[in-house]
Amino acid sequence: MKRFLGFVKKEFYHIFRDYRTLLILFGMPVVQILVFGFAITTEIKDANIAFLDLSKDNVTEEISNKIISSGYFILQQNLESVEQIEKEFKKGTIKEVIIFEPEFARKLEKEHKANIQIIADASDPNLANMLINYTTSIIKNYQKEFKKYSDDLPFIESEVKMIYNPELKSVFMFVPGLMAVILLLISALMTSVSITREKEFGTMEVLLVSPLNPFQIIIGKVIPYILIAFIDAGIILYLARFVFEMPFEGSLILLILQCVLYVITALSLGIFISSLTNNQQIAMMLSLAALMLPTVLLSGYIFPVENMPLLLQLLSNFIPARWFIIIVKSIMLKNSDFSYIWEETLILLGMCAVFILVSVKRFKIRLE
Amino acid sequence: MNNIIEVENLTKKFGKFTAVDSISFEVKEGEIFGFIGANGAGKTTAIKMLCGLLTPTSGKATVASYNVYNQSEKIKKNIGYMSQKFSLYEDLTVKENISFYAGIYGLSFSEIKNKTRHLISLLGIENEKNKLLKSLPLGWKQKLAFLISIIHTPKIVFLDEPTGGVDPITRRQFWDLIYNAANNGITIFVTTHYMDEAEYCNRVSILANGKISALDKPEELKKKYKCSNMYEVFVKLYQDRNL
Amino acid sequence: MRTIIFILRKEFLQILRNKAMIPIIIFLPLVQLLILAHAVTYEIKNINFAVIDLDKTKYSRELISKFSQNKYFTLKDNFDNVELAFDGFKKNEFKLIINIPNNFEKDYLISGKTKLQLLINAEDMSAAGIIYNYTSNIIQQFNGEILIENPKISDFTQEPIIEVTFSNWFNPELNYKTYMVPGILVILVSLIGIFLTSMNITREKELGTIEQINVTPIKKYQFIFGKLFPFWIIGIVELAFGMTAGIIIFNIPLLGNPLLIFLIAAIYLVVVLSIGLFISTITHTQQQAMFIAWFFMMLFVLLGGVFTPVEYMPQWAKVIAFFNPIAHFTRVIRMIMLKGSGFEDVAQTIYILIIYGVVTSTLSVWLYRKRG
Numbered sequence: 001m002k003r004f005l006g007f008v009k010k011e012f013y014h015i016f017r018d019y020r021t022l023l024i025l026f027g028m029p030v031v032q033i034l035v036f037g038f039a040i041t042t043e044i045k046d047a048n049i050a051f052l053d054l055s056k057d058n059v060t061e062e063i064s065n066k067i068i069s070s071g072y073f074i075l076q077q078n079l080e081s082v083e084q085i086e087k088e089f090k091k092g093t094i095k096e097v098i099i100f101e102p103e104f105a106r107k108l109e110k111e112h113k114a115n116i117q118i119i120a121d122a123s124d125p126n127l128a129n130m131l132i133n134y135t136t137s138i139i140k141n142y143q144k145e146f147k148k149y150s151d152d153l154p155f156i157e158s159e160v161k162m163i164y165n166p167e168l169k170s171v172f173m174f175v176p177g178l179m180a181v182i183l184l185l186i187s188a189l190m191t192s193v194s195i196t197r198e199k200e201f202g203t204m205e206v207l208l209v210s211p212l213n214p215f216q217i218i219i220g221k222v223i224p225y226i227l228i229a230f231i232d233a234g235i236i237l238y239l240a241r242f243v244f245e246m247p248f249e250g251s252l253i254l255l256i257l258q259c260v261l262y263v264i265t266a267l268s269l270g271i272f273i274s275s276l277t278n279n280q281q282i283a284m285m286l287s288l289a290a291l292m293l294p295t296v297l298l299s300g301y302i303f304p305v306e307n308m309p310l311l312l313q314l315l316s317n318f319i320p321a322r323w324f325i326i327i328v329k330s331i332m333l334k335n336s337d338f339s340y341i342w343e344e345t346l347i348l349l350g351m352c353a354v355f356i357l358v359s360v361k362r363f364k365i366r367l368e
Numbered sequence: 369m370n371n372i373i374e375v376e377n378l379t380k381k382f383g384k385f386t387a388v389d390s391i392s393f394e395v396k397e398g399e400i401f402g403f404i405g406a407n408g409a410g411k412t413t414a415i416k417m418l419c420g421l422l423t424p425t426s427g428k429a430t431v432a433s434y435n436v437y438n439q440s441e442k443i444k445k446n447i448g449y450m451s452q453k454f455s456l457y458e459d460l461t462v463k464e465n466i467s468f469y470a471g472i473y474g475l476s477f478s479e480i481k482n483k484t485r486h487l488i489s490l491l492g493i494e495n496e497k498n499k500l501l502k503s504l505p506l507g508w509k510q511k512l513a514f515l516i517s518i519i520h521t522p523k524i525v526f527l528d529e530p531t532g533g534v535d536p537i538t539r540r541q542f543w544d545l546i547y548n549a550a551n552n553g554i555t556i557f558v559t560t561h562y563m564d565e566a567e568y569c570n571r572v573s574i575l576a577n578g579k580i581s582a583l584d585k586p587e588e589l590k591k592k593y594k595c596s597n598m599y600e601v602f603v604k605l606y607q608d609r610n611l
Numbered sequence: 612m613r614t615i616i617f618i619l620r621k622e623f624l625q626i627l628r629n630k631a632m633i634p635i636i637i638f639l640p641l642v643q644l645l646i647l648a649h650a651v652t653y654e655i656k657n658i659n660f661a662v663i664d665l666d667k668t669k670y671s672r673e674l675i676s677k678f679s680q681n682k683y684f685t686l687k688d689n690f691d692n693v694e695l696a697f698d699g700f701k702k703n704e705f706k707l708i709i710n711i712p713n714n715f716e717k718d719y720l721i722s723g724k725t726k727l728q729l730l731i732n733a734e735d736m737s738a739a740g741i742i743y744n745y746t747s748n749i750i751q752q753f754n755g756e757i758l759i760e761n762p763k764i765s766d767f768t769q770e771p772i773i774e775v776t777f778s779n780w781f782n783p784e785l786n787y788k789t790y791m792v793p794g795i796l797v798i799l800v801s802l803i804g805i806f807l808t809s810m811n812i813t814r815e816k817e818l819g820t821i822e823q824i825n826v827t828p829i830k831k832y833q834f835i836f837g838k839l840f841p842f843w844i845i846g847i848v849e850l851a852f853g854m855t856a857g858i859i860i861f862n863i864p865l866l867g868n869p870l871l872i873f874l875i876a877a878i879y880l881v882v883v884l885s886i887g888l889f890i891s892t893i894t895h896t897q898q899q900a901m902f903i904a905w906f907f908m909m910l911f912v913l914l915g916g917v918f919t920p921v922e923y924m925p926q927w928a929k930v931i932a933f934f935n936p937i938a939h940f941t942r943v944i945r946m947i948m949l950k951g952s953g954f955e956d957v958a959q960t961i962y963i964l965i966i967y968g969v970v971t972s973t974l975s976v977w978l979y980r981k982r983g
Contacts, residue, residue, distance in 0.1 A: 020894060024902040031910065039928040040919055046929075047922045063773075089780060090952040092942065095922070112771045122779035123949035124790050126653055127920045132777045133744060143773045156719070156754050157726045158747060163700060165733035173735050193898050281814070284901055285631050293642075297650050302918070304735050307652050326703070329734055334701050419826050423982055440982065444828045455823035459628050460621065471617030472827050500628075 003212055007220040014194075015224045025190075029182050029232050033239045036178070037171040044072050044130055049096040050088060052079040055104035063116070066142050067098065072134050085119060095121045096131045164333040171244040176328035177301030179236050180262070180321035184295055186229040187263050188270035189287040191222055195274035196283040214363065222267055229263055249335030255328065258345065262324045265352040269320075272359035295321040323348045372397040372524055372555050373418065378427035380413050387413040389578035390427065395557060397523075400550050402569035403559040404602065410578040411559040412452070415528050418557070419449050432523050445473075448517035448525035448554075452532060456513050458502040462493060465501060466516060473520035487515050507538035511545060518549055525549065527558040531565065543568055563599035572598070574605055581605050614829060618837030626811075626841055635807075636845060640799050640853040647795050648861060651918065652787045655741050659705035661688045661696050668716035674727075674753050678709065683745055693730075706732040707742055719757075781864075781949050789864070792857040793944045794917040799853050800876060801911070801937055803846045804883025805890065806904045812838055812891035813900040825981040835976055839884045846880045847873065866951030875943055875957065878964045882936045885971035892978045911937040936967055 016022060049067075053060050068075050076094050079085065088094050099117040101107070108114040118135050120128035165172045195218070198204040207217050240246040273286050295301065298312060299321035305313055316322050323344040330336035330344075338345070373395035380388040388410045395401045403411045416422040418431050420440030429436045432446040456465045463484055470480045488497050491511055496504060504512070510530060518525050527546075531539045543565070550556050558569070566572045566586060573583035582589060582605055586598055595601045626632050660678065664671050679686040687705045690696040696708045710728035719725040729746055733739035782789050815821040824834060850873070857863045886907065894900040912918070914931055915938035921929055932938040943960045946952035 018896075018899065020899045021902055024899075024906050028902075028906055028909075031906075032913075035910065035913055039914060039924050041923055041925070044922050045925065086780075090946065090950050091956045092946050092950075092952065108771045108773065113774055114771075115774045115776060118775065118777040120777065120779050121950070122782035122785055123945050124920050125779070125782055125785035125787055126790070127922055128779055128782075129785060132779075136775050136777070139773055139775055143771075155724065156750055157724065158729050158750055159726060160729045160731065160743060162733035162736075162739055163697075163730055165736055165739070168733055168736040168739060170736055172733075173737075190898075197898070280897060281810070282631055284897070285635070289642075294646075297646055303651050303653075304738055307654060307656060307738075309649050312646065312650055330701065333734055336701050340701050421822065421825055421982060441828060441830075444826060447826070449823070449826040451819065451822055453819035453822075455818075455820045457621070457625065457820060459625050464621070464624060468617055468621045469827070472614055472824075472829055474613070474828075 003210075004216050004220060007207075007212060007216070008223050011221055012224050015228070025186065025228055026232065026235065029178060029236050030239065032178055033171065033175070033236060033244075036174045037169070037239075037244045040170050044127070044134065046074045047072060047096065047127070047131055048076045048094045049073045049098065049131075050077045050079050050085075050094045051075065052082065052085070052097055052099040054102040055100045057103075057105040059105040059108060060100040063100075063139060063142055064098075067135060067138050070134070070138055072131075089121045095124070095127060096135065098135060169244060169246070171240060172246055172333060174302070175236060175240045175246060176325045176332065177299065177321070179233055179259075179328060180299060180324045181292070181295055181301060182232050182236065183229050183259070183263055184266045184291060184321060186225050186232065187222075187266035188273070188291050189284070191225050191267060191270035192273040192283045192287050193280055194225070195221055195271065196277060196280050199274075199278045200280050218271060218363070222271075226263060226267070230259070233259055246332065248332055250331035251337065254338060255331050258324065258327050258331070258341075258348075261345070261348055261352060262320060265320045265348065265355055268352065268355035268359045272355060272362060275359060275362040294319055298322070300325050320348060320351050323351075369396045369398065371395065372432055373401075373557065374428075374430050375418075376428040378414070378417060378429050379425050380410075380417060380422065381425045386578055388417070388424075391575075391578070391580050393573055393580060393583055395524075395555060397555055398550065398553055399570040400546065400556040400558065400568065402566050402572040403557070403575055404561065404563065404566045404572060404598075405559075405575035406561060406606075409575040411575055412528055413578075414575070415526050415557070415559055418443075419447060419526055420444055446523045448520070448522040450513050450517040450525070450527050450530050452529045454509055454513040456501050456509065456516065459500060461500055462488070462497045462504070462512065465512070466519070469516045470519050475520060483519055487512070487519075490515065507534045507541075510534060510538070511542055514542065514545055518554055521552075522554065524555040524557055527556065529559055529561065531560065531562065539565075563597070563602055566598040566602075574602060576606065614833050615837055618829070618833060619840060622837055622841045626845075636849065639802070640849055640856060643795050643799055644792065644853065644856055644860065648788050648791050648857075651791050653737055653741070654787055655683065655738060655745070658684050658707055658742055658745065659687045660684055660707035660709060661690060661699055661705045662686065663690050663693065663696055663708065663710045665691075665713045666711050666715035670716040670719065670757065671711045673757075674711070674750070675709070677749055677753050678746075681749060684749075696730075700730075700732050706738065707746065709746075788861050789949060790945070791918075792861055792863050793948050794941050796850060796853045796857065797937060797941045797944060798908075798912060798917065800846050800850050800880065800940075801883050801908065803842055803849055804880055805887045805908055806901070807845075808839060808842050808884050808887030809890035809894070809900040809904050810897050811842070812888065813894050813897045816891070817896055831976060831979060831981060835888065835979060839888065842884060842887075843877075843880050846884075847876060850876050863948060865948050867947035867953065871954060871957070872944060872947055875940065875961060875964065878961065878968050879936060879940045881968040882964060882971050885968070885975045888975040889971065889978065892975065892980075911935050914938070915941055917941050936964065939964060 051064055053064065067073060077088070079088070079097065085097050097119045099119065101115045101117070104114045116139060118132050120132050122128040162168055198207070198221070208214065212220070237248075241248055269291060270287070273283055273290075276286065277283050294315070297303065298305070298308070298316040299319045300316070301321070305316050305322065308316070327341045327344050327348070330341050371394040375394070376392045377390045378388060378392070379386065379390050391414065403414065405411050413422065417424045417436060418429060420436060420443050424436065431443045434442045434446070436443065457468070460468065466484045466487060467480050470483055475483065488494055491508065493508060501509060514527070514530060531542055534542075539562075546556055546558070546568075558565070560566070569586065571583065571585050572589065574581050582601075584592070589601050590596065590598070593601045593604050595604060662675055664675065675686070678684045688699060693708070693710065699705055700708070708730040710730060712727065715725050715727060729743070731739045731742050779785060815824075854869070854872070858865055887904070890900055890903050890907070894903060914924070914928060915935045916932060917937065921932050921938065924932070939960050943952070943957045946957060
């Protein structure tokens with residue numbers, strides 16, 4: 001036992017003396033959360049637009065002012081002709097042009113109908129869609145105020161409640177994914193590289209010849225990373241909770257247990273990869289390509305899985321992070337107790353068991 | 369004979385730790401000069417300062433009459449170097465390693481061709497010349513590394529523990545190559561912790577804790593300390609240090 | 612100059628012999644394109660929803676069927692109260708609950724105004740916004756339809772209406788892949804510049820071969836050029852490869868001049884290669900290099916408008932984007948490919964990138980020391 005602790009101590013020294021990596025390991029989640037939280041929002045601000053006012057009357061002026069004062073847009077220029085539009089789009093100076101047809105106010109008064117055409121630069125389709133929506137709803141609002149009759153037009157009012165995330169904060173969606181990615185990075189990537197590095201430098205052989213048995217060596221190597229992983233998870237949750245006011249409805253204990261389950265799964269994956277090669281570079285590449293990349297892309301971290309083509313959705317099922325993210329969201333946002341997440345937990349448990357078995361088997365073979 | 373290396377109170381500190389503590393010595397042109405000492409005595413640090421790989425903290429040193437502080441690039445044109453790690457490229461072939469370093473040192477294409485042929489026949493590795501370096505046994509790699517380090521016929525060659533980890537026969541062959549080079553006028557500056565290799569040098573200086581504790585011809589040192597071999601001299605000095 | 616040729620020869624030999632390199636060069640672009648382009652989409656194909664109909668009248672049923680007949684919506688379940696419906700939220704069975712109260716139809720016919728409640732699962736906040744958009748569009752349509760049916764309201768046809776039409780230029784089908792693929796190409800090229808370069812140089816540091824180089828009369832710039840040039844070539848090749856694949860597989864338009872793209876790429880690569888070099892000067896091991904490279908890449912990509920447009924960011928983030936080379940390249944590659952922008956349109960960006968290139972490369976070369 002004493003030998004084992006001595007070994008663990010050495011591993012800690014290795015890691016905690018590597019200031020650069022530590023800085024990244026602890027700094028990265030902080031920076032990511034802050035970036036996601038503050039920089040990436042769902043509301044458009046200051047999009048560059050232009051007007052092409054072929055009428056230039058008081059109504060068009062009122063509408064234009066209403067649009068500009070909304071805060072979503074910034075007026076870059078007032079165009080004079082349709083030919084200018086393409087040129088400005090190509091220059092990238094504006095994203096949307098709002099065209100008022102000639103004699104707008106008169107047509108509205110006499111013919112009860114006037115046209116506004118919105119031309120959007122759809123090279124960014126998401127943005128174009130949103131800009132059109134925003135512009136249209138501002139115009140519609142204006143129309144309501146422009147009523148001739150004292151009675152309101154009949155309408156159906158929808159009261160909308162955004163459940164689990166009333167202010168539509170992006171952090172709520174990213175935090176579970178971020179936890180999954182960081183835990184994977186530390187438990188799988190770093191472990192696999194650390195074990196392979198020992199093999200590459202030849203010191204692994206020295207360890208194997210020592211009185212420590214292989215399991216003790218692996219566990220000893222892995223313990224500091226588990227600690228770092230949990231510290232990171234803690235930092236992420238703390239920031240989410242106290243800086244971004246993400247709710248924590250559910251049971252902390254349940255969350256911690258699920259984290260442990262996920263971390264063990266990730267660890268076994270890392271150990272498995274380290275058993276495949278003696279070369280650090282290859283271990284790194286494998287971990288990146290086979291673990292990190294699919295997790296970042298397909299687990300639902302940034303891009304929702306249900307929008308993906310069927311094949312990718314299928315692949316996503318094999319990624320542990322996918323299930324972990326669902327579990328974390330359920331616990332944190334929806335206050336789900338175990339009865340709601342038992343299926344996902346079971347899947348994760350299954351994966352964990354399989355990976356542990358496989359890596360243990362492989363490791364034994366490798367050593368002999 | 370001229371001094372090709374002159375060192376005066378050369379010191380290197382890393383923070384509070386003094387690796388090399390005010391050493392002074394000269395190396396004459398054409399001699400085989402040895403730096404011996406235990407690991408951590410400061411040999412590698414000293415050599416790196418002379419090669420322009422480390423900047424000294426204080427003191428003076430000139431190599432081939434160039435100042436190590438601000439003329440290190442001129443020094444590099446006139447020296448060869450072989451480190452403990454051998455530093456040839458494992459993923460290049462023998463021929464590719466030779467032509468790379470020869471080219472870096474400015475040899476013409478025809479000179480490179482000749483040298484390559486010469487080296488390969490000298491080492492007797494005709495069959496291995498197109499094999500990747502990592503497939504060669506350690507001893508051959510070492511000898512090749514040495515020959516490559518003097519491929520541009522430098523005035524001095526610095527060897528930092530060049531014979532680590534090989535069998536005695538290979539070590540003997542290695543020293544044959546060194547003698548050969550010395551006979552051709554190249555000054556040899558070699559560090560080692562093999563005491564028998566100290567006997568092969570013209571003069572030897574013993575380094576301990578960053579300071580020079582002795583400097584003379586091996587025979588003189590043995591006479592002075594009444595020992596029959598350099599190992600005993602070293603042990604004696606070491607024991608005296610600790611008293 | 613001869614020296615550079617020798618260095619280049621060694622570098623190319625080593626890169627080509629590196630077993631890891633070939634799969635990276637060939638598979639990476641393909642994988643990125645195929646998976647990323649398909650995975651990254653904010654289009655919603657299907658919205659599962661549930662209904663609480665406490666009214667059970669003609670209007671409420673018509674409204675519900677308008678949803679269930681819509682190809683984007685799938686009716687999953689019917690509930691009698693909100694608590695039961697919420698259970699489905701927790702189980703992720705649907706994302707939307709339409710809660711139609713008692714007197715829905717009555718209120719409308721009598722007072723001309725009525726209410727309903729939309730409960731949207733906002734875990735995924737961008738999806739929530741889109742769901743709200745689709746849903747309110749349908750409700751608006753329904754509103755318009757019953758308006759016409761209702762005789763009392765024909766008076767309101769006198770009401771002036773502002774007709775809003777719209778048109779999407781350059782990407783009329785709002786194909787998200789058209790937007791994504793150029794961004795993915797930029798990521799590809801940046802990966803090579805930052806990751807591969809920094810790891811390559813750090814690897815030599817780790818092995819000790821860099822010491823042997825430092826002791827020769829090789830000049831700094833010769834060594835650095837020898838290290839960076841092969842990756843510059845690889846970067847350009849990858850871009851060509853990726854662009855061709857993108858156009859063939861995804862039908863991405865290429866309205867502008869491809870040579871212009873390559874000109875910009877040539878300059879851009881200098882910037883990212885210098886960043887890779889910079890990383891190698893501050894790290895000792897490949898592992899560190901990899902982490903720091905990952906960190907930089909992630910920041911640049913997230914804040915660079917590759918996945919989310921810069922318009923969604925607060926002012927301070929937009930300022931940061933100005934200093935982000937990925938943001939610049941992504942923007943202009945989209946402009947050139949999708950809109951056919953020409954040299955004058957992107958000239959300013961080119962100048963900015965040139966300045967960045969000069970600054971970063973000078974800085975990194977200066978930081979690189981042959982001597983400790």
